[in-house]
Structure formats: structure tokens, C-alpha cells
Amino acid sequence: MITRNNIKLICGTSNPELGQEISKILRIPLTKVEIDKFANSETYVRVKENMREKDVFIIQSTSNPANETLMELLIMIDALKRSSARRITAVMPWYGYSKQDRKAASREPITAKLVANLLTAAGADRILTLDLHASQIQGFFDIPCDNLYAMPILAKHFQRMNLKNFVVVAPDEGGVKINSKLASKLHLPFVIISKKRSYELEGHDKVQEAIILGNVRGKDVIMMDDMIMTGGTLIAAVKTLKQSGAKKIYLSFTHGDFAGPAFERMEDPDIEEVIVTNSIKFKQIKKIKTVSIAPLLAEAIRRIHCGESVSSLFD
Numbered sequence: 001m002i003t004r005n006n007i008k009l010i011c012g013t014s015n016p017e018l019g020q021e022i023s024k025i026l027r028i029p030l031t032k033v034e035i036d037k038f039a040n041s042e043t044y045v046r047v048k049e050n051m052r053e054k055d056v057f058i059i060q061s062t063s064n065p066a067n068e069t070l071m072e073l074l075i076m077i078d079a080l081k082r083s084s085a086r087r088i089t090a091v092m093p094w095y096g097y098s099k100q101d102r103k104a105a106s107r108e109p110i111t112a113k114l115v116a117n118l119l120t121a122a123g124a125d126r127i128l129t130l131d132l133h134a135s136q137i138q139g140f141f142d143i144p145c146d147n148l149y150a151m152p153i154l155a156k157h158f159q160r161m162n163l164k165n166f167v168v169v170a171p172d173e174g175g176v177k178i179n180s181k182l183a184s185k186l187h188l189p190f191v192i193i194s195k196k197r198s199y200e201l202e203g204h205d206k207v208q209e210a211i212i213l214g215n216v217r218g219k220d221v222i223m224m225d226d227m228i229m230t231g232g233t234l235i236a237a238v239k240t241l242k243q244s245g246a247k248k249i250y251l252s253f254t255h256g257d258f259a260g261p262a263f264e265r266m267e268d269p270d271i272e273e274v275i276v277t278n279s280i281k282f283k284q285i286k287k288i289k290t291v292s293i294a295p296l297l298a299e300a301i302r303r304i305h306c307g308e309s310v311s312s313l314f315d
Helices: 016-026 066-081 111-122 135-140 151-159 173-186 232-243 262-266 294-306
Strands: 007-011 033-037 043-047 055-059 087-092 126-130 145-148 166-170 190-198 206-213 220-228 249-256 273-277 288-291
Touching: 007 016, 016 055, 016 294, 033 066, 043 066, 055 066, 055 294, 066 087, 066 111, 087 294, 111 135, 126 294, 135 145, 145 294, 151 173, 151 220, 151 249, 151 273, 151 288, 166 173, 173 190, 173 220, 190 232, 206 232, 220 232, 232 249, 232 262
Parallel strands: 007 055, 055 087, 087 126, 126 145, 166 190, 166 220, 220 249, 249 273, 273 288
Antiparallel strands: 033 043, 190 206
């Protein structure tokens, strides 16, 4: 049972609507916090309520503009630490800089590890996140890190459809795990697109060759990925599927980190529908449908505060 006198919810500026939805579900008002800019563009934060010995959850995706939202989160954590909060949990639906989780070339940083160090140094006691771009990022933390999964929530959207003629397709080898689980949950055949990539500086993630391992001819397709940025790789996969005889193609993402020409690409006539969670705030277009992760995060917050297991939420 939540002891509302001892728990506090704070929401940053990256996704206030998600914070308000979580607040409504838990029936806990958002803590009043002033977030502003100094004349030189530095971030200013002041928490306007007593935080002493409180169990505090900060809701903030470190999404575009990533540097600003990350710095805002670090400053909020520091303010709470200096306000004698008992425990500080950073609720990060989207963990920014997660694409840089290893050295793919010499003299590159591992920025996902750097961000983990910064969060810990600022004073975070725990991290709650969703669909990390690489699961090994959990090991970058020396504090507890709970990585939830949005696939069961997204699957419910498709379970309302007639799936008689559908297959699930992994857009690349990296998407095999999540798409195979989706196929199992929906009781559908599973297909893989095998890709050869170039990692030269001028051509990051450029697909050189794509081979479909399975049959999509005459089938409707569901293709899931953890995130989308520019959408170039996915559009290439869509074209490959259409050339192989696929009919309607549905795309699904946990994180809509839309950038560059992504929205224009999502309007491609070969794409039937795009289903995305609200882990990141983005502008709405007609073809995109949003599924809320607020109930999942709210339940995780409740369990963490009450000292209950969150492992069942991973399924």
C-alpha cells in the first residue's frame, strides 16, 4: 500500500503529459518544481516542497533535446539529494545516449556508460527505464536498474485485430529477440530480415544487402523495433518486404525518437499504420497511433515504493 505522505512524484519538462497520467493513476499529485533558464541558458531548478526523508520518483525521458533534458534530470537529482530525500529513483522511459553502448570503432566513447556514471554521481539511488537499446546497459550501473518491456502492451493493440493472415518480421538480427517474443505471444509465424551493414563514418547504419529468411508473400506484416530515429533502415526493410510480396505492413516502436525525415517516411503509402508508446513526446500525425505506458510505470513505481517485486512486470 502506498503511503502518500512519504512518496513524491516530480516531472521534468521532457514529457509532462506522461507525468500527469502517472500522477492520476497513482492518485499522487506532482510535486511543485520551478524549472527555468538563466540568461546564459544554464538550467535552474528549485523544488518547492519538503523532500526530507521522502521516497522521490523523477519522471524524465532524456530525449530531444537530449543534452538539455539530461542536464535537467541531473540538476533535479542534485537538488533532491541536497534536500535530504531518503531515496531518489530516476524514472527514464527513454534512456538517452543508449545507442552508444560499445566501441564500434577506435577512439569512440561509450556514452551510455558515461550517462550511468553521471546519474550515480548526481545522487540517483535507482533507475527505472523501459526497453533499453541494449540490455547490457543495465550492467553499467552500480545501483539497481529495472528495465521494463513495452512489448506486452503493444501486443494488446494487435490482439484486437484479425491476425489470420499475419506474420511477424524482425527488421534485422538485433530485433530477433523482441519480434520472436511478439510472434509467440500472438501465435504467428516468424520471419527475419538479415542485413549487411556498413559502419563507415559517412554511412552509419546504411543497409548494403537484405535477405528475407521466411515467407511474406501475400501476408500482412507486423514489424517491431525498440526505437525509431530517422527511419531510413526501416523504410528499406518495408521496401524489401513489398518487393517480396508482402501486403499491409504495420510498424511498432517503444520509443518514437523521431528525427530528420522520419515523419515524412512514416507517411509512406506502403506503411499501413505505426504504433508507438508515449515514452517520448512527439508531434502527432494521422498514421501514428499512441499506446500509453503510464499504467506500467505507475505499477512499477508503486511496487518499488512498497518494497514489492517488479519481476512479473518484465513479462
